[in-house]
Amino acid sequence: MSRxxxxxxxxGIFVWFSGALLAFCLAMIVSLVGFIVAKGMGYFWxxxxxxxxxxxxxxxxxxxxHEPARGEETEKIQFRVGNRDIYGQDFRWVPAAGxxxxxxxxxxxxxxxLEYGPFIGRIASLSHEGQEVATGPAALEEALKRLxxxxxxxxxxxxxxxxxxxxxxxxxxxxRLSRKRLEAKADAAGLAALDAKAAxxxxxYDQLQGSLEQIRTEAKAWTLNLQTADGQAKECPLGAVVRxxxxxxMGPLDKLGVYLSRLWEFAADDPRESNTEGGIFPAIFxxxxxxxxxxxxxVPLGVVTALYLREYAKQGWLVRAVRVAxxxxxxxxxxxxxxxxxxxxxxxxxxxxxxxxxxxSLPTPTFGTGGILWASLTLALLTVPVVVVATEEALGAVxxxxxxxxxxxxxxxxxxxxNVVLPSATPGILTGLILAIARGAGEVAPLMLTGxxxxxxxxxxxGTFPFFHLDRKFMxxxxxxxxxxFQSPNSEAAKPMVFMASFLLLLxxxxxxxxxxxxxxKLRERLGGSTF
Amino acid sequence: xxxxxxxQTLLAALVGVTATAQNVKVDPKVSxxxxxxxxxxxxxxxGSDTLNNLMAYWVEGFNKKYPNVKIQVEGKGSTTAPPALIxxxxxxxxxxxxxxxEEADKFxxxxxxxxxxxxxxxDTLAVFVNKNNxxxxxxxxxxxxxxxxxxxxxxxxxxKTWGELGLTGEAANKPISLYGxxxxxxxxxxxxxxxxxxxxxxxxxxxxxGSSSVVQSVGSDRYAIGYSxxxxxxxxxxxxxxxxxxxxxxxxxxxxYANALSGKYPLxxxxxxxxxxxxxxAIDPLxxxxxxxxxxxxxQEIVVKDGFLPLTAKMEADEIAxxx
Numbered sequence: 105m106s107r108x109x110x111x112x113x114x115x116g117i118f119v120w121f122s123g124a125l126l127a128f129c130l131a132m133i134v135s136l137v138g139f140i141v142a143k144g145m146g147y148f149w150x151x152x153x154x155x156x157x158x159x160x161x162x163x164x165x166x167x168x169x170h171e172p173a174r175g176e177e178t179e180k181i182q183f184r185v186g187n188r189d190i191y192g193q194d195f196r197w198v199p200a201a202g203x204x205x206x207x208x209x210x211x212x213x214x215x216x217x218l219e220y221g222p223f224i225g226r227i228a229s230l231s232h233e234g235q236e237v238a239t240g241p242a243a244l245e246e247a248l249k250r251l252x253x254x255x256x257x258x259x260x261x262x263x264x265x266x267x268x269x270x271x272x273x274x275x276x277x278x279x280r281l282s283r284k285r286l287e288a289k290a291d292a293a294g295l296a297a298l299d300a301k302a303a304x305x306x307x308x309y310d311q312l313q314g315s316l317e318q319i320r321t322e323a324k325a326w327t328l329n330l331q332t333a334d335g336q337a338k339e340c341p342l343g344a345v346v347r348x349x350x351x352x353x354m355g356p357l358d359k360l361g362v363y364l365s366r367l368w369e370f371a372a373d374d375p376r377e378s379n380t381e382g383g384i385f386p387a388i389f390x391x392x393x394x395x396x397x398x399x400x401x402x403v404p405l406g407v408v409t410a411l412y413l414r415e416y417a418k419q420g421w422l423v424r425a426v427r428v429a430x431x432x433x434x435x436x437x438x439x440x441x442x443x444x445x446x447x448x449x450x451x452x453x454x455x456x457x458x459x460x461x462x463x464x465s466l467p468t469p470t471f472g473t474g475g476i477l478w479a480s481l482t483l484a485l486l487t488v489p490v491v492v493v494a495t496e497e498a499l500g501a502v503x504x505x506x507x508x509x510x511x512x513x514x515x516x517x518x519x520x521x522x523n524v525v526l527p528s529a530t531p532g533i534l535t536g537l538i539l540a541i542a543r544g545a546g547e548v549a550p551l552m553l554t555g556x557x558x559x560x561x562x563x564x565x566x567g568t569f570p571f572f573h574l575d576r577k578f579m580x581x582x583x584x585x586x587x588x589x590f591q592s593p594n595s596e597a598a599k600p601m602v603f604m605a606s607f608l609l610l611l612x613x614x615x616x617x618x619x620x621x622x623x624x625x626k627l628r629e630r631l632g633g634s635t636f
Numbered sequence: 637x638x639x640x641x642x643x644q645t646l647l648a649a650l651v652g653v654t655a656t657a658q659n660v661k662v663d664p665k666v667s668x669x670x671x672x673x674x675x676x677x678x679x680x681x682x683g684s685d686t687l688n689n690l691m692a693y694w695v696e697g698f699n700k701k702y703p704n705v706k707i708q709v710e711g712k713g714s715t716t717a718p719p720a721l722i723x724x725x726x727x728x729x730x731x732x733x734x735x736x737x738e739e740a741d742k743f744x745x746x747x748x749x750x751x752x753x754x755x756x757x758x759d760t761l762a763v764f765v766n767k768n769n770x771x772x773x774x775x776x777x778x779x780x781x782x783x784x785x786x787x788x789x790x791x792x793x794x795x796k797t798w799g800e801l802g803l804t805g806e807a808a809n810k811p812i813s814l815y816g817x818x819x820x821x822x823x824x825x826x827x828x829x830x831x832x833x834x835x836x837x838x839x840x841x842x843x844x845x846g847s848s849s850v851v852q853s854v855g856s857d858r859y860a861i862g863y864s865x866x867x868x869x870x871x872x873x874x875x876x877x878x879x880x881x882x883x884x885x886x887x888x889x890x891x892x893y894a895n896a897l898s899g900k901y902p903l904x905x906x907x908x909x910x911x912x913x914x915x916x917x918a919i920d921p922l923x924x925x926x927x928x929x930x931x932x933x934x935x936q937e938i939v940v941k942d943g944f945l946p947l948t949a950k951m952e953a954d955e956i957a958x959x960x
Contacts (some may be wrong), residue, residue: 135746175806176805176806176807176920177768182871187942189941192943193869193870193871194871195870195871196871197767197871197872211764219941220941262703265703265704266704268705269703270703270704271704273673273675273702273704273705274676274704276673276674276676277674277676277677279672279674280921302674304675304699306674309673309674310673313671313673376696377693377696378689378690378692378693378696378942379692411849451723451726467726468680469680469724472723472724472725472940473680473725473726474710474725480774492700502739546873552712557708557710558688558709558710558711559692559695559696559708559709560708562706574708577680577708577710577946586845589848589849590844590846590848590849590852591685591689591711591845591846591847591848591849592689592848593686593689593853593867593868593942593943594870595849595868595870596870596871596872628842
C-alpha cells in the first residue's frame with residue numbers, strides 16, 4: 105500500500121500513464137494510415153481473371169467480394185465483369201451454388217480503355233485497316249508490341265490539339281471580343297481589317313484540322329477485335345487502349361510492372377470517365393498550389409498584424425478585445441468563412457473587378473466566380489489567427505536584452521524590429537505557418553463555395569500567358585474524395601480510388617509540413633539555436 | 637426494335653439481372669455533331685448533382701472536339717442553379733427538375749426575359765432495394781405510404797415494416813430503413829411531388845449528400861429502401877418495378893426506356909440545362925455549340941453511357957430549335 109503511495113509521489117505511475125496515452129495516439133494514427141493504405145494499395149495489383157459457368161452462360165471476371173449464406177439467402181460471389189458498354193454494369197453478384205470449377209484461362213485479358221472502363225474477355229484478332237494481321241494468342245503478342253506506338257500517336261494528337269489548335273482558337277476568340285468592342289463603336293474600317301484577319305486564321309485552322317484528321321485516321325488503323333466470355337464481339341481501336349493485362353499468364357515481375365505503371369498513371373494523369381478512372385494529378389496540383397498561394401497571403405497578413413498588436417499598439421482594453429476577437433476567429437466554423445468568401449470576395453470584389461477590367465467578356469465572369477485566388481484568400485483568413493498568435497508569442501520570446509542592445513547602439517525602433525527582433529522570431533513565425541498549412545490543406549467546406557470544382561479542365565499554372573491564372577477554378581484532393589465517394593456514377597469501381605486519394609492527401613500534407621519544418625531547422629541553425 | 641428491347645428486358649428480368657441501360661440505343665435519326673471553328677473560352681456550369689457526372693462526361697467529349705475550351709462543372713443540387721444563373725456566375729444551369737415559378741420570376745426581374753429551358757436527357761427515378769430483397773413490385777401508393785407522413789396518395793395505412801409489404805420470414809418484422817436525398821436536390825423535389833403526391837417526407841428518412849451515396853447505403857443495408865436516378869444503380873441494389881393503382885389498371889412496369897418514353901413507368905422525368913438567352917440577341921457561340929453537342933448523337937450516346945436515357949429525334953429537333 106505504502107509502495108503505491110510512494111509511486112504516486114514519485115510520479116512513476118504518471119509516466120506510465122502518459123506513455124500509454126502516447127502509445128494509444130500512435131496506434132490510432134498507424135491504424136488510420138494502415139487502413140487507408142491496405143484498402144487502396146491493393147487496387148492496382150492485377151488480380152486473376154476467373155471463369156465460371158453460370159445459369160446464363162460463361163462469366164469471366166475478377167472476384168471482388170463474397171457474401172456467406174444467411175437464413176434463406178444463399179452464398180453469393182461478386183464478380184467484376186467489366187464491359188460496361190455491353191453489360192451495363194461493371195459488377196455482378198451471382199449465387200455461388202452451381203458455378204462449376206473456377207478456371208483461370210491463360211488467354212483471358214483485361215483491356216483498359218479510354219472509354220467505358222475495362223474490357224474483360226479475349227482478343228480474337230488484330231487487324232490493320234480491316235485486314236486481319238494476327239489471330240488468337242499471336243494477336244495479343246502483336247497488339248502488345250504495337251501498343252506503345254499507338255499510345256505515342258495519341259499523345260501526339262493531344263499535344264497538337266492543346267498546343268497549336270488551342271493557340272489558334274484563342275486568337276479567334278480574341279478577335280471575337282475586339283469585334284464586339286468595334287461593333288459598339290461602329291468602326292467600319294477596323295471591322296474590315298478584323299474580318300481579313302479572321303479569314304487568315306480560319307484558313308490556318310482548316311489546314312491544321314486537315315493534317316490532324318490524317319494523323320487520326322492513321323491512329324485508327326489498328327483495331328483490336330475483342331470477344332467477351334459469352335461470345336459477344338466488340339471492336340476497339342488500339343489508340344483507345346491504355347493497357348492490356350493478361351493477368352493469368354503473368355509472372356510476379358510482370359504484375360509488378362503493371363502495378364507501378366498504374367500507380368504512376370494515378371498520380372500523374374488527368375482523370376477520365378467523370379473522375380472514376382485515370383489519375384488525379386490536377387487535384388494534387390490544385391491542392392498544393394492553393395496551399396502555397398494561401399501561405400504567401402497569410403504570412404504577411406498575420407505577421408504585420410501581430411507586429412502592430414505587440415510592438416506598436418497601446419496595450420489597453422481595445423487591444424485586449426482585438427486579441428480575444430482574433431482567438432475567437434480561430435474557432436469559427438470553416439463553412440462560415442466560405443459563406444463570407446462567396447459573398448465578399450466572389451460576388452463583391454470579383455464582380456467589381458469584372459465590371460471594371462473584364463467588361464468585354466461579360467456576361468461570362470472572369471473573377472466574379474469562384475477561383476483559386478478567392479479560395480486561397482478565404483483560407484488565408486481562416487488560418488490568419490494561427491499565424492498571429494504564433495508570431496506574437498515569438499516576438500514576446502525575443503529577449504529584452506537584445507532589443508535594448510540594439511536601441512543602445514542608436515538604432516530606431518523600426519530598425520531594431522526589422523534587423524534584430526524579426527529575424528530571431530522567424531522560426532516562431534514558421535511554426536505558425538506550419539500550423540496554418542496543416543489546417544488549410546485539410547479544409548474542404550469553404551472551398552466548395554469559393555472555387556473548387558469536380559472537373560477543372562485547365563490548371564491554374566500553365567504555359568499560356570500570363571502563366572499564373574488566379575481566376576481559374578481548380579480541383580482539390582479533399583473535394584475529390586467527397587465527389588468520388590458520394591457522387592460517382594460507378595461507385596463500386598470508384599471505392600478504392602477514394603482510399604488512394606485519401607492517402608495522397610495525407611502525403612501532400614506531410615510533404616508540405618516537412619518542407620516548412622526543414623526551412624525552420626535551417627533558419628534556426630543560421631540564428632545559432634535561438635529561442636522558440 | 638421495340639419488340640427486341642422488350643424481349644431482352646423480359647429475358648433479363650427472368651434471369652434475375654437488373655435491367656439497365658445496356659439495351660438502350662440512341663435513335664439513329666438523331667443528328668451527328670458538326671465541328672465549327674472559332675470556339676474558345678470559358679463556361680461555368682453550376683447546378684444539379686444528378687447531372688453532375690453527365691456534365692463531366694459531356695465536357696470530356698466536348699473537349700475532345702475543342703481542346704482549348706474550358707468548362708468547369710459544379711454540382712451541389714438543382715436549387716443552386718437559378719441563383720448562379722441570376723448572379724451570372726454560371727452560363728449553364730443543369731437541373732433535374734423544372735425551375736419553380738418563384739425562381740423563374742427572380743430571373744425575369746433581373747433580365748427582363750425568362751430563362752431558356754433545354755431538355756437534355758430522360759431520367760427514370762428508381763426505387764432501390766437491397767439485392768437480397770425479394771420484393772416483386774411496389775405501387776406508387778405504397779411508396780407514398782412508406783416515405784410520407786400524410787399519405788396523400790391514399791393508401792389506407794402507414795407502412796413501417798417489410799411484413800406490411802408482403803415479405804415473410806426474417807424480414808417481416810424488420811422496420812424499413814429509409815434513404816433519400818437532401819432538400820437542395822432536384823431528385824428530392826421531384827420525388828416529393830410525384831411519389832409523395834406533394835406530401836411531406838417522414839422524419840426518419842436519412843438524407844444523403846449524393847445519389848450515389850443513397851445507392852451505396854441501400855446496397856449495404858439489407859432492409860433499406862431509397863430513391864435516385866437509375867443511372868446510379870450498382871450490383872448491390874435492385875430497381876423495383878413500379879405500378880400506379882390509378883393508371884393502366886395497376887399494371888407493373890420496369891424502369892425501361894420504352895416504358896419511360898410511353899409514360900407507363902410512373903417516375904420518369906426530363907433533365908434540363910437552363911441558359912440565360914436574351915431573345916433579342918444571338919446566343920453566345922460557345923454555349924450554343926456545347927448544347928448542340930449535348931443534343932447530338934455523340935452527346936446522347938454519352939447519356940446512355942452514364943446510365944440515363946437519350947432523347948428521341950423529334951425531341952432533339954424541338955430542343956435545337958430553341959437555340960436558334
